[in-house]
Amino acid sequence: MPIVARLQPVDLSTTRNVFVSAIQFATSIAAPCLPFGDELKTSAQEQVEYMLGEDEDTSLITADDEVKSVVKMGLSQICSSFEKELSSLLLESDLTSEAVEDRVLRSLSDLEWMCNILPKMDLMKEFVSNWTEISGRILTVVEDRKLDSLMWGLKVKLIEVTGKVLEAVGYGNVILPPPCRVQLLKTWLPYIRKMKPLLDSKGNEDLGFPHKMDEDLCESIEGAIVSLILALPSNDQADILADWMKTEQVRYPDLSEAFEVWCYRTKSAKRRLVEGLDKVGNAAVSL
The missing domain is CATH 1.20.58 (Methane Monooxygenase Hydroxylase; Chain G, domain 1)
Known part of the structure; x- marks a missing residue:
């Protein structure tokens, strides 16, 4: 009885706040927390993956309209960031630099991460719609002559x-x-x-x-x-x-x-x- 008396019902608002905060950091909506930088973003992405895969309470809060709104905003943020990084390639004087490609690949990896978690939230259509919309602009850059052999x-x-x-x-x-x-x-x-x-x-x-x-x-x-x-x-x-x-x-x-x-x-x-x-x-x- 003493053990049962200490049990408390799950506070969904706490779960919701943790999930929303993790999404915001994972999608760079919130400013990076110095001195952690990208490490915090990576940790937040792992936290989101864990909550979607292992935390039974998460399924109750992912149906929340406000939570979905935050996720959609994060997707839009990452798409815009990726497009910006990709377009900047055509302005670079040295495209052979590994740092240049790594910067764009990091942005694309964030987008791929979103592609992996959105099906678990029944939001994959949002990703598909965004990808279809920006596909033409993506190919305009990667098929440019400057990137032929790079x-x-x-x-x-x-x-x-x-x-x-x-x-x-x-x-x-x-x-x-x-x-x-x-x-x-x-x-x-x-x-x-x-x-x-x-x-x-x-x-x-x-x-x-x-x-x-x-x-x-x-x-x-x-x-x-x-x-x-x-x-x-x-x-x-x-x-x-x-x-x-x-x-x-x-x-x-x-x-x-x-x-x-x-x-x-x-x-x-x-x-x-x-x-x-x-x-x-x-x-x-x-x-």
């Missing part, structure tokens, strides 16, 4: 984050209208298709080249793209598949499965249409 680590990391977005949309975890899904595919598919053989070639030339798309990443992206295509309207599927067949790099991603399904569906639809027209014609004759 920043391979950044380019691979971009593909990894995009792969998570494609999986979320392709497998139905995030529902987007067809025009948005088409835009996402048409933006990133050509880039991924171009980068895969370039990275393979660099790896073959230099066995110590550390940046590559490993087998698991390739398979997950390819599967997500196929699923995404098959969920599009038939005309959009046809446009994407026609563009795929025109390119030299048809090996990756391999869209032959999507093409076969599209052909089967098209033939079936045509057959049903012809049968329907025949029935209408026969009915007209009998009248």
Whole structure:
């Protein structure tokens, strides 16, 4: 009885305050606390991951609108920071400096961290929408001639984050209208298709080249793209598949499965249409 008497109900307001504070530091909404700097941000990110994965009370407060508002604000903050760091690359006089790429990669790593925790809060759609919105501006920078033979680590990391977005949309975890899904595919598919053989070639030339798309990443992206295509309207599927067949790099991603399904569906639809027209014609004759 003395032990039971000391037990207190969980104070959700305390849990909420801890979680919100951790999110604010993890997303750099709050100013870094000197002298800790980035160490505090990393610690806060770990705290958020722990609370989302291990603390049963966290699920009760993540549904709170104010908490979600703080998380969305953090996502917006990180996206803006990443765009700013990325755009600054084109103004740099020395792009070979590791410090320059590391700065952008740190910002992108924060964005990847958000991509990992948001599904646990049912907010992945927020990430997908933000990523779709900034994708064009991202590629404008990384495909600039100044970065042709540089920043391979950044380019691979971009593909990894995009792969998570494609999986979320392709497998139905995030529902987007067809025009948005088409835009996402048409933006990133050509880039991924171009980068895969370039990275393979660099790896073959230099066995110590550390940046590559490993087998698991390739398979997950390819599967997500196929699923995404098959969920599009038939005309959009046809446009994407026609563009795929025109390119030299048809090996990756391999869209032959999507093409076969599209052909089967098209033939079936045509057959049903012809049968329907025949029935209408026969009915007209009998009248």
